[in-house]
Amino acid sequence: MTTAGPSVTDPPSRARWWRRRRTRAAALGLAVALLVASLPWLWTTISARGHVHAEADAPAVDVVIVLGTAVAADRRRPGERLAGRLETAAELVNSGRARVVLVSGDGGGTSGDEPAVMTSYLTDLGVDPRRVVADPHGLDTYDSCARAREVYGIERALIVTQSYHVSRAVTLCRHLGLDVDGVTARCTGCGPALLVEKSVRDYFASGKAAWDAVLGRPPAVRSSENPAVRDALRG
Secondary structure, eight states: OOOOOOOTTSHHHHHHHHHHHHHHHHHHHHHHHHHHHHHHHHHHHHHTTTSEEOGGGOOOOSEEEEEOOOBOTTSSSBOHHHHHHHHHHHHHHHTTSOSEEEEEOBTTBTTBOHHHHHHHHHHHTTOOGGGEEEETBOOSHHHHHHHHHHTTOOOEEEEEEOHHHHHHHHHHHHHTTOEEEEEEOOOTTOOHHHHHHHHHHHHHHHHHHHHHHHHTOOOSSOOOOOTHHHHHHHO
């Protein structure tokens, strides 16, 4: 007489079947969670596609916006990443592809007065100081974009920052009504480890960017219209 093999209802087989089912469900749940968490990053990356250029390929415009970041320990010179942004912007001006620079950063930052340091460094690089306008209330990327449009009346511009940040900057500015193209800034000292670290940070920062965009929040500092950029262009 032949003995039948174990059925799916046998306790050991049933336990294995439930374990496999729970494992598949957990994997599917993790995949869905990662997809949802990645939506803001996908938004900034896809929306910026076709609007990011190398320095040599940047189109000609009137205004280039440089986003602030940490200054050096002496509080008088830009840090390496900020210096790269400013050197890229200076090349755009000196080669005739931009006429005026808006330096946007935190005038009361923990590392120092970013716009003041940026203005001084641009002057050292040969940019006429009359062509540089400083916004000391660009407290983050969103605020820099919003204030460029609302306070300084900029409609078309290039925006300069490093590769790990440029898509988010372009997407936010375009969402806020600026016709911008991004220019990937020079990044002396940006080794692989730093680029990975900053890219991961920007991945999570995309969530805040999307949240700010959905809420349409105003910039942290509200100011009346400032004609400085228009005046610099006329000058």
